[in-house]
Amino acid sequence: MAWYVVRRLLQMIPVFFGATLLIYAMVFLIPGDPIQALGGEKGMSPALEASIRAQFHLDQPFIVQYLDFIKGIVTLDFGTSFSGRPVRDELVRAFPITFRLALMAVCIEFFFGVAFGLVAGLRKGKLFDSTMLVLSLIIIAVPIFVVGFLAQYLLGIKWGLAPVTVGAKASFGDLLVPAFVLGSLSFAYVLRLTRNAVAENVSADYVRTATAKGLGRPRVIVVHILRNSLIPVVTFVGTDLGFLMGGAVVTEGIFNIPGVGGTLYQAITRGEPPTVVAFVTVLIVILLLTNLIVDLLYAALDPRIRYA
Amino acid sequence: MRIKTITAVIAAGILAAGLTVAGCSSSGGDNTDLVLVNGGEPQRPLVPTDVNENMGGRVVDRLWAGLKYYDANGTARNEVAQSIDTTDRQHYKVTLKDWKFTDGTPVTAKSFVDAWNYGALVTNGQLQNSAFTEIAGYDDVQSNPPKAQTMSGLKVLDDHTFTVDLKEPSIDFELELGYAPFYPMPDAFFKDPKGFGNNPIGNGPYKFSTWEHNVKIEVLPNPDYHGGRPAKNKGLRFVMYQSYDTAYADLLQGNLDALDIIPDTALTTYEKDLGDRAIHKPIAYSQHIGIQSNVPHFSGEEGVLRRKAISMAINREQIAQNIFHGTRVPCQDFTAFTLPGFRPNLPGSDALKFNPDEAKKLWAQANTISPWSGTYEIAYNADGGHQAWIEAVANSVKNTLGIEAVGAPYPTFKNLRDVITDKTIGKAFRYGWQGDYPSIFEYLTQLFLTGSGSNNTLYSNPEYDRLLHQAEAAATPEQAYDIAAQAQTVLFKDMADIPVFDYNVAGGRSDKVKKAEITWSGLFDFENIEK
Numbered sequence: 001m002a003w004y005v006v007r008r009l010l011q012m013i014p015v016f017f018g019a020t021l022l023i024y025a026m027v028f029l030i031p032g033d034p035i036q037a038l039g040g041e042k043g044m045s046p047a048l049e050a051s052i053r054a055q056f057h058l059d060q061p062f063i064v065q066y067l068d069f070i071k072g073i074v075t076l077d078f079g080t081s082f083s084g085r086p087v088r089d090e091l092v093r094a095f096p097i098t099f100r101l102a103l104m105a106v107c108i109e110f111f112f113g114v115a116f117g118l119v120a121g122l123r124k125g126k127l128f129d130s131t132m133l134v135l136s137l138i139i140i141a142v143p144i145f146v147v148g149f150l151a152q153y154l155l156g157i158k159w160g161l162a163p164v165t166v167g168a169k170a171s172f173g174d175l176l177v178p179a180f181v182l183g184s185l186s187f188a189y190v191l192r193l194t195r196n197a198v199a200e201n202v203s204a205d206y207v208r209t210a211t212a213k214g215l216g217r218p219r220v221i222v223v224h225i226l227r228n229s230l231i232p233v234v235t236f237v238g239t240d241l242g243f244l245m246g247g248a249v250v251t252e253g254i255f256n257i258p259g260v261g262g263t264l265y266q267a268i269t270r271g272e273p274p275t276v277v278a279f280v281t282v283l284i285v286i287l288l289l290t291n292l293i294v295d296l297l298y299a300a301l302d303p304r305i306r307y308a
Numbered sequence: 309m310r311i312k313t314i315t316a317v318i319a320a321g322i323l324a325a326g327l328t329v330a331g332c333s334s335s336g337g338d339n340t341d342l343v344l345v346n347g348g349e350p351q352r353p354l355v356p357t358d359v360n361e362n363m364g365g366r367v368v369d370r371l372w373a374g375l376k377y378y379d380a381n382g383t384a385r386n387e388v389a390q391s392i393d394t395t396d397r398q399h400y401k402v403t404l405k406d407w408k409f410t411d412g413t414p415v416t417a418k419s420f421v422d423a424w425n426y427g428a429l430v431t432n433g434q435l436q437n438s439a440f441t442e443i444a445g446y447d448d449v450q451s452n453p454p455k456a457q458t459m460s461g462l463k464v465l466d467d468h469t470f471t472v473d474l475k476e477p478s479i480d481f482e483l484e485l486g487y488a489p490f491y492p493m494p495d496a497f498f499k500d501p502k503g504f505g506n507n508p509i510g511n512g513p514y515k516f517s518t519w520e521h522n523v524k525i526e527v528l529p530n531p532d533y534h535g536g537r538p539a540k541n542k543g544l545r546f547v548m549y550q551s552y553d554t555a556y557a558d559l560l561q562g563n564l565d566a567l568d569i570i571p572d573t574a575l576t577t578y579e580k581d582l583g584d585r586a587i588h589k590p591i592a593y594s595q596h597i598g599i600q601s602n603v604p605h606f607s608g609e610e611g612v613l614r615r616k617a618i619s620m621a622i623n624r625e626q627i628a629q630n631i632f633h634g635t636r637v638p639c640q641d642f643t644a645f646t647l648p649g650f651r652p653n654l655p656g657s658d659a660l661k662f663n664p665d666e667a668k669k670l671w672a673q674a675n676t677i678s679p680w681s682g683t684y685e686i687a688y689n690a691d692g693g694h695q696a697w698i699e700a701v702a703n704s705v706k707n708t709l710g711i712e713a714v715g716a717p718y719p720t721f722k723n724l725r726d727v728i729t730d731k732t733i734g735k736a737f738r739y740g741w742q743g744d745y746p747s748i749f750e751y752l753t754q755l756f757l758t759g760s761g762s763n764n765t766l767y768s769n770p771e772y773d774r775l776l777h778q779a780e781a782a783a784t785p786e787q788a789y790d791i792a793a794q795a796q797t798v799l800f801k802d803m804a805d806i807p808v809f810d811y812n813v814a815g816g817r818s819d820k821v822k823k824a825e826i827t828w829s830g831l832f833d834f835e836n837i838e839k
Binding site for chain 1: 431549
């Protein structure tokens with residue numbers, strides 16, 4: 001098991017370099033010159049442009065810039081943003097907020113999704129099941145910004161139940177509505193995954209055996225049905241944490257949460273290579289790690305899966 | 309591992325979420341004495357010579373006092389300057405009042421001269437570098453590598469006096485002195501230019517308090533300030549928003565006191581939502597459609613006819629109403645109708661009125677010179693909310709002239725600027741101009757003078773250049789405005805580009821503030837917002 005983890009961690013190294021190189025190249029290739037854009041409608045003289053370009057080392061060839069970036073990463077120096085601040089400060093500021101939001105969203109989607117999915121699966125074909133299927137279909141069909149604006153308008157402005165915007169503190173209460181919005185789509189998927197797996201497993205042989213052995217209904221449901229039904233759900237939820245962190249752009253925008261989404265969006269439109277690459281790099285690392293954790297959870301859920 | 313592991317993992321997850329929550333649940337208790345206004349993360353550090361966009365600019369103007377300041381109507385008044393004397397509008401002598409920076413150091417002649425020299429020196433890479441173009445010796449600090457470190461036109465006489473020599477007379481220079489790049493800088497800045505921008509020290513009506521990046525900037529009244537625009541509130545918080553929709557939602561719920569842009573989605577309802585707290589105000593900002601003279605069919609006599617025809621084919625009135633609900637008004641000249649010296653009904657300004665018959669006639673006339681082929685494309689940046697009106701303009705042109713006309717989106721502002729600066733765009737494009745200081749001459753020189761850095765359309769006419777130089781050297785502003793009117797007549801004769809809309813600000817205030825007015829520049833009169 002330990003060897004497996006080490007091997008996986010070592011595998012991350014080439015993935016990491018390949019991915020950063022790709023991102024760096026892509027940011028480099030985005031058409032349009034970020035330095036010219038800094039000048040706004042007024043533009044700037046060629047001499048000034050050259051001077052600023054040199055400030056940000058953008059006058060170097062691509063590969064030199066990339067190697068510089070990697071050299072910086074080793075010492076945890078992610079470069080400087082156009083506003084003259086270390087990108088590291090931005091990372092430290094933005095990631096905890098988005099991580100908290102994404103974690104809350106994942107918890108919400110997991111608990112509600114599994115709970116509702118379990119009940120629906122056990123009552124396959126009944127009213128509750130059909131209602132849940134229709135509901136999840138609606139959630140999947142409606143774009144997230146619609147859900148977001150609707151929640152903001154109804155809960156925030158109309159009824160005054162929740163804060164309209166979140167701001168820097170991003171406390172638990174502030175993030176509750178955004179987390180529900182962010183988690184809503186995945187909630188629908190988790191619900192459907194759980195429901196199908198449970199519905200299938202209810203009639204499996206080992207469930208009949210367990211019941212025949214005289215085990216209590218709750219124990220059969222939780223230990224036998226649910227545990228086996230969770231494998232696809234955990235895969236989904238695990239990778240979802242990483243995706244939610246990257247995909248929080250819309251939700252963060254609607255609720256004005258100063259997290260990864262907004263900062264990354266701004267950096268992309270301004271074409272700031274250091275900021276974009278640093279943020280995406282951290283996102284990649286998170287994705288790789290959550291993938292690893294998901295794989296390890298398999299073993300916990302199904303003892304037949306062993307890693308060597 | 310058994311089921312316990314799963315429960316443990318889940319429990320750990322909840323615990324982690326709970327802990328992060330507990331660490332940050334101390335919301336509330338905000339200092340709501342501050343006036344909450346909308347803002348955004350500045351693009352660059354808060355150094356006046358380096359800030360050229362509105363989010364940084366709105367803060368910088370609160371933190372600094374220049375030789376002059378502009379009141380809400382755009383009139384320039386002395387601030388740190390005791391007097392600015394000149395006989396020929398080329399050689400100026402500036403005398404200062406006694407004044408202090410917020411760190412206690414005095415504001416001296418050197419504070420100004422050093423700051424300007426720093427801003428102008430190309431190797432310092434300051435975005436507002438071009439503000440100093442008119443000063444003698446600017447070209448030497450601009451060459452790469454620079455031939456001099458300081459401008460020869462600036463001389464310190466004593467602590468309270470310095471002189472400025474310009475390359476040639478300028479009617480505008482005195483007025484410009486209220487503009488941010490001309491603010492003075494304390495010694496602390498020159499010791500650590502990099503760190504200063506995140507923790508600035510100024511001499512204005514407010515002093516810097518905190519900057520939480522991407523979240524807010526707070527400024528508090530400066531007790532030592534004794535200029536003409538003292539703060540009438542207990543401080544300002546610039547709340548940074550990722551979208552105006554969110555800012556508007558906050559305004560409605562009372563979490564924001566003043567908002568200077570109503571989002572497009574609320575334009576039809578905001579007057580009903582806000583009642584007498586809705587704000588309208590015409591400002592010095594205009595949108596144009598330009599086309600560079602190297603594009604086929606748009607040079608010489610043919611180009612003039614085609615630009616006039618297109619201009620007359622645009623139903624500005626209708627587009628302003630339908631799309632912008634009155635927050636835009638049709639342009640009346642090449643500058644902005646709110647600026648001092650604006651003259652309505654200049655000869656040739658008929659070309660800005662919707663006149664389908666005349667438009668068709670002019671287009672046909674142009675076709676006799678060289679028959680039209682292809683599609684008339686208008687480029688715009690898709691990240692700036694321009695699609696609707698560009699499509700409407702294209703439609704108006706299409707329906708009137710019976711030619712193919714379409715909007716051509718560029719993903720971002722910088723994509724569009726690139727091809728404009730490289731002169732390779734090959735089609736018409738939108739551009740906007742917002743006055744930095746309240747002067748029609750800024751528009752006329754920056755946009756249309758031969759070889760000017762912001763001359764997007766590559767327009768050039770010796771007659772126009774001559775008139776503009778003559779206006780700059782005029783004895784009084786009134787005379788200068790007269791000559792500027794003649795110069796604009798030349799622009800109309802050549803139809804240098806196609807002015808489309810002037811802006812009206814649509815904004816709002818919450819019921820917590822008694823008064824919040826918008827100034828000539830489109831920003832709030834921040835000092836005078838009362839809570």
